[in-house]
Amino acid sequence: VGMALTMQGSGIAGIDTASIEIKLNDDGNYTLLTGSTDMGTGSDTILAQMCAEVLETTMDKIVVNSADTDSSPYDPGSYASSTTYVTGMAVVKAATELRDKIINLGAERLGLHKDDVIFDGSEVKSAIDEKSISLFDLAVDVTVGPNKNQLIGYATHGSPVSPPPFIAGFVETEIDKETGKVEIIDYVAVVDCGTVINKNLAKIQVEGGIVQGIGLALYEDVVYGERGDLASNTFMQYKIPTRKDVGNIIVDFEESYEPTGPFGAKSVGEVVVNTPSPAIENAIYNGVGINLNTLPMTPEKVFMAMLDKEEAVI
Numbered sequence: 001v002g003m004a005l006t007m008q009g010s011g012i013a014g015i016d017t018a019s020i021e022i023k024l025n026d027d028g029n030y031t032l033l034t035g036s037t038d039m040g041t042g043s044d045t046i047l048a049q050m051c052a053e054v055l056e057t058t059m060d061k062i063v064v065n066s067a068d069t070d071s072s073p074y075d076p077g078s079y080a081s082s083t084t085y086v087t088g089m090a091v092v093k094a095a096t097e098l099r100d101k102i103i104n105l106g107a108e109r110l111g112l113h114k115d116d117v118i119f120d121g122s123e124v125k126s127a128i129d130e131k132s133i134s135l136f137d138l139a140v141d142v143t144v145g146p147n148k149n150q151l152i153g154y155a156t157h158g159s160p161v162s163p164p165p166f167i168a169g170f171v172e173t174e175i176d177k178e179t180g181k182v183e184i185i186d187y188v189a190v191v192d193c194g195t196v197i198n199k200n201l202a203k204i205q206v207e208g209g210i211v212q213g214i215g216l217a218l219y220e221d222v223v224y225g226e227r228g229d230l231a232s233n234t235f236m237q238y239k240i241p242t243r244k245d246v247g248n249i250i251v252d253f254e255e256s257y258e259p260t261g262p263f264g265a266k267s268v269g270e271v272v273v274n275t276p277s278p279a280i281e282n283a284i285y286n287g288v289g290i291n292l293n294t295l296p297m298t299p300e301k302v303f304m305a306m307l308d309k310e311e312a313v314i
Contacts (some may be wrong), residue, residue: 002282035075096151169275180303209272
């Protein structure tokens with residue numbers, strides 16, 4: 001068995017800056033414009049969730065237009081574990097600004113002060129009597145006809161800090177002493193990424209990162225020929241783990257609250273690939289008493305290190 005505890009960051013402090021635009025459309029729905037790209041992590045879903053939470057509506061009311069540099073506000077891109085933490089906070093700010101505009105306009109239409117009305121996601125209503133106006137009526141009012149001003153929330157966010165997510169990885173292995181082959185039996189990961197915005201997406205992302213980490217640790221080797229040509233240039237030579245190679249993966253979360261992140265969230269994108277290599281290396285040491293310091297830890301490397309250890313003893 002072996003274990004490792006690692007950390008990463010949440011965006012690049014003082015550099016990553018994301019902008020978000022959210023429009024109230026004439027049908028009472030919203031359009032969220034972002035320059036970030038959903039690379040399969042589910043970030044479009046996450047950003048829509050945050051927007052819906054602030055505006056007290058359902059996700060089917062949020063249309064996400066992402067990654068069109070001709071029309072989207074600026075975003076540095078989906079890198080450095082920044083989308084949920086940096087772009088997500090821009091969403092919260094933009095949605096809050098739009099919510100305030102809806103409340104102010106609703107209060108104006110009702111002839112009340114903004115402090116005397118409540119917005120519940122579907123209507124602006126008086127806190128002192130029965131007056132109310134629906135979001136749909138407000139949406140039509142500000143978009144249809146002359147001299148109108150569509151309600152738009154816009155915000156830019158960058159963080160001076162990069163709060164670290166943490167992951168603890170625990171691995172159980174079986175090592176064939178005759179061949180040096182290392183087999184993963186169980187891998188348990190416990191993650192602190194602040195508030196988990198979407199547990200299903202976060203769990204899948206952790207599982208995927210662990211599989212990538214196992215590939216990095218045991219299989220994936222970039223090999224060059226004598227002339228500098230890439231020898232491992234197909235998946236016949238460049239091995240990546242299959243479902244049969246990664247064993248049983250168990251993921252859990254130990255939530256914390258990050259005050260600089262949206263709803264207390266930190267990142268989870270990159271930290272999850274960090275623990276397999278050191279955890280598996282520790283397991284190999286515990287199993288056969290050798291230390292390896294190059295990746296991948298192939299059966300050949302394990303076997304030769306065991307052989308060198310035996311010769312040293314003799």
